[in-house]
Amino acid sequence: MVRKVQTVALTGGGVVRGAIRLLPISVFVVPFGIAFGIAATEGGLGPHQVTAMSVLVFSAMAQFAALEFLQEPVAFVSLGLVVLALSGRLVIMGASLSPWVNRLPIRKRFLTLVLLSDANFADTQTLLQRGESDLGPLFGGGLVLWIFWIGSTAIGAYGGDMLGDTEALGFGVVMLCFFAATATGMVRSTPTFLTPVIVAIGVSVMTQPYLPVGWNILFAAMLGGLTAAIRHAE
Amino acid sequence: MLSEGSYLIAVAAMALVVLVSRLSGAFVMAWVTPTPRVEKFLEGMAVSVIAALVASSLVTADTKTFVATGCAVIVAIFLRNVIFAMIAGMLTAAAFPHII
Numbered sequence: 001m002v003r004k005v006q007t008v009a010l011t012g013g014g015v016v017r018g019a020i021r022l023l024p025i026s027v028f029v030v031p032f033g034i035a036f037g038i039a040a041t042e043g044g045l046g047p048h049q050v051t052a053m054s055v056l057v058f059s060a061m062a063q064f065a066a067l068e069f070l071q072e073p074v075a076f077v078s079l080g081l082v083v084l085a086l087s088g089r090l091v092i093m094g095a096s097l098s099p100w101v102n103r104l105p106i107r108k109r110f111l112t113l114v115l116l117s118d119a120n121f122a123d124t125q126t127l128l129q130r131g132e133s134d135l136g137p138l139f140g141g142g143l144v145l146w147i148f149w150i151g152s153t154a155i156g157a158y159g160g161d162m163l164g165d166t167e168a169l170g171f172g173v174v175m176l177c178f179f180a181a182t183a184t185g186m187v188r189s190t191p192t193f194l195t196p197v198i199v200a201i202g203v204s205v206m207t208q209p210y211l212p213v214g215w216n217i218l219f220a221a222m223l224g225g226l227t228a229a230i231r232h233a234e
Numbered sequence: 235m236l237s238e239g240s241y242l243i244a245v246a247a248m249a250l251v252v253l254v255s256r257l258s259g260a261f262v263m264a265w266v267t268p269t270p271r272v273e274k275f276l277e278g279m280a281v282s283v284i285a286a287l288v289a290s291s292l293v294t295a296d297t298k299t300f301v302a303t304g305c306a307v308i309v310a311i312f313l314r315n316v317i318f319a320m321i322a323g324m325l326t327a328a329a330f331p332h333i334i
Contacts, residue, residue, distance in 0.1 A: 049245075173299050
């Protein structure tokens, strides 16, 4: 059972706490950032352009996918649709955070969500389950992820040639372990989550060959949510 | 090569789509009455989106990644600690080529 709290805040202490919590995770963003910086400069973008993209977009999956489109003539509509598919899960994350976020004043809602991404969302879920009432950790975690993403992209873009193959280090596994462990922890604390999780895993795996990348995750998450709502009605 | 103009339009479009995705979920939910059933739906989606992300990545993953993630899940079940689970997954991935 997710504990409900009466008042929701966004404090500086919470921001710092979230930043410290996600510092060890952010280190594993670095190889991806460097790999993106190298790939994007090889694709014809200037180092400044690559770094600016990481500052403004801050989405590893969307940025990697966009590289396919960044040649003249640019297929802007296809680019937009691919980015939408890959960032669509952020809509679901924002909606699921809404019971907390929407109790803040409008400007603070913006601040809380502007750096929303997979890792700080997952970490915040662990905290909210424990009865957390401060959304500072969501923003703080996003801030440290954002800084590491920009920094590592810049390293790859400006000095990529000297670094060699960073993907061989296999850090992608660690991020996956973090998400898997977070979901496991949530089910451990709230056993009723088990059925929605099984539905979501099954749907995402089965629809993967038929739906474009990203949409299968959206579809699976919605069916997982519906399962939870239906089970509650029973 | 990409012209400066095309770059600016492309990055602006990408930034806008991602920003709207980040903000719109909570924004839209402000108009939905939070009944207990809606809350269950949102809670179910929160855990499902993380699980689906992992499952979807594992479909195309190699054996090493699969085994390492499995170890992380087992450690998370028994020790209830995300950091320990990550370390277990990382060690498994590092040791894997030497075992097989």
